[in-house]
Amino acid sequence: MRFKNKGRKIYKTKEKNYYGKSPVGKVFSVGLTLLLVGGIGFIGYSVAEPILKYTKKAGDKEITQPVTMATEPLTDESSSGKPNGVPEAEMLKGYALSVNDMVNREILNTALARIPEDYGIEYVEVPLKVSGGKIYYASGVFTAVQSGAAAEGNMPLGEISSAITQAGYKPMALISTFNDNIAPATIHEIGYTTYTDGIQWIDDDAEAGGKPWASPFSTTAVNYNINIIDEVSGAGFGKVICSDFVFPEFRSTDVEILGEHVISPDRYMALTSAANTLYEHITNKGSSMILEVSAADILSGKSDIMQPMLLKVNTLILDINIDEIKYGVSTGDTVYDFSGAAAYNVDKMLDLIWDEISGFNVVVKITGQNYNPSDTARIVEKLSEREINSYILS
16 A cells, blocks of 8 residues: 655745755865865866766767866856756757657658747657657567557658658657556566566556556566667667656555565666666667656656766756646655746746756756747746756647
8 A cells, every 4th residue: 555645735936046056066166166275186186087087978079187276266157057067068959749740751741840940949859669668660679569569550760760851850769768568568578577476567456457567677678678779779860869767656565576676775776777778779879869857757756767977878858748747746745836837837847856957968848738839938038047058849
């Protein structure tokens, strides 16, 4: 049974932007300044150089490190509204298509023609494998075909990418990873199984619509994602967005039959290991990987994948779903209210989770149906005030 909470607090804030460093960041800045002034810059550099070499990711540009100690006061760059400690990334302005736009070439061309011209859109995101596990391109991966995840009549990858290129945009692929209920229904090893007898686990009673989930603990599930990634990467898609590095909700009765590892504090290592494996495959194919995470999941504490020190990927797409958050976001004992205008809700969400996203280059993605063109303009304006110039609209 689920544990009951002793009531909920409603959290509301007034509209405002936070541009200063967090208390920890301020202490760190002051401490670093004193160290530099104290004349131990040489020691700092000697330690920093091997660390920088160790943390350098594949494809990063070489950055020349200064040899002399700085004599000018350190600049507080947090006023720009950008996460601290993250190198400058390329600007990304994109537009996300829906699965309804993927029926055939004619419908895809119609969708591309309606992309707004006012926001400098350069990239088009296409949903190739979505939450739930369905695939919207002509996949040749055996598991995708055998499980029915890839339907007959889907467009080939080359046709999708060429349509986008011919419309004057650059194609980006969106691949959902572990929010998959289709493949494990056919191949049980992809999903969670009981540790005593290997029976397939589903997230509710079958009569109530219970379904299996792909498990990051499963080598078979990871390999299935690798096969999809290898098929998509390099097939005209210069960027591959990987989403849904998530766990399902586990009840105490689930833990009893699955094992404590599914709720272990270090379970995130299964997700980061899978993400790093996909990163290697994507970059080896000549594409680049971007991680997508739900803003609501971050706020509610369900984003185990947010481990910037362990991940090779350093660009994050922050999905703010206007429809999802309008009913509030619960952390168990607190409900955060998002009943305001769309732009205000986006700005408020960024305020609330800013520390959690500070280890990444951030691209804000706005999804949902309950906002209009004027809301979009206001959202982009709010992002610009924070000097966030990378975004994906829909």
